[in-house]
Amino acid sequence: MRVAIDAAGEVVSRHLPPVEQSLLLTVANNGRVKAIEKLDTPVDEYGVPDPYEYLGRLAVTLDDTYEPPKPTNVHHLIHPRADYARHGRDSVQYRYRESPSLMLEIPIQIHNYGHWVMLPPKMPPFEVMEQRVKEQEQVDRLFRIGRAVIAAPRWLDEMHGRGAQLYRTAETYVSRHEPTEAQFFDELDKMDDGVLGLMPNRQDLADMGLPAATRYLGVLAGANSLTLRREARASIRRYGL
Known part of the structure; x- marks a missing residue:
């Protein structure tokens, strides 16, 4: 990746933070940016990456004055993709990624x-990837059920103001197709407690009640909820990125 020199004499690249604001970047003799050293991705005791420790480890290598441009995208902590995709898109390895x-x-x-x-x-x-996928799927399923249970009354309230016929149609649809709070707890009862720290203890979830449990599951579920984006951005601000 070649670089340019700005008016202040700093080495810049639109793809990376300025070299002068990073402890780990330098410019090679050929004019390209290179890493002085590479850090290990932080993982837990099972070898699963920790998203927020990852951000923290990057943050301490950047100057406090660094402000990243606003455009964002989604970063897979599990990479390179080819190592997982070669097992097939339905494989445990790829679903883990x-x-x-x-x-x-x-x-x-x-x-x-x-x-x-x-x-x-x-x-x-x-076995770790398989268990992580299982816990992710359990969390995702519970979150979707809880979200649907919470959303149904709000939707009916909205339909109530749009005419009696539309409201009755919506009410019939909800009664036939949308899950209930009892179904949420029935589904929870069928699941296993987590082993890797993603799926919470089932009794703890039950004690929270459906609204609080659903919010918590939304954080854990990740991209199935906008909470992931809010949490990631909050973490970025917390670490000064």
């Missing part, structure tokens, strides 16, 4: 910088 809770929506420059200065995480044992 695509787990929404292992993605972050972050500024594009930070995304690029992470690839530049952070080593890819090692693929964990198959």
Whole structure:
């Protein structure tokens, strides 16, 4: 990646943070930006990356004055893609990579910088990936049910102001097709407690009640909820990115 010199004499690239504002970037003799060293991606005891520790590890390598441009995109913490895609899109390996809770929506420059200065995480044992996928699917399913239960009364209230016939049609649809609070807890009762820290203890969720449990599951579910984006942005602000 070639660079340019701005009016202040700083080395700049629209793809990466300025070299002068990073502890890990330098310019090689050929005029290209290179990493001085590469850091390990932070992982938990099972070898699963920690999204917010990842951001924190990047943040401490950047100057406090650095402000990334606003455009964002989604960063897969599990990469390179080819290592997982070669097993097939329906494989445990690929579904593990695509787990929404292992993605972050972050500024594009930070995304690029992470690839530049952070080593890819090692693929964990198959059993860990399989369990992580199971917990992700359980969290996703509970979140979708809880969200539907909460949304139905709000939708009916909206339909109520649009005429009696439309309201009756909506009411019939909800009664026939939308899940109930009882179904949420029935589904929860059928599931297993988590092992890797993603799926919460079922009794703890039950004790929260449906609205609070659904909000919490939304954070865990990741990209199935806008909460992931809010949490990622809050983390970026917290670390000064």
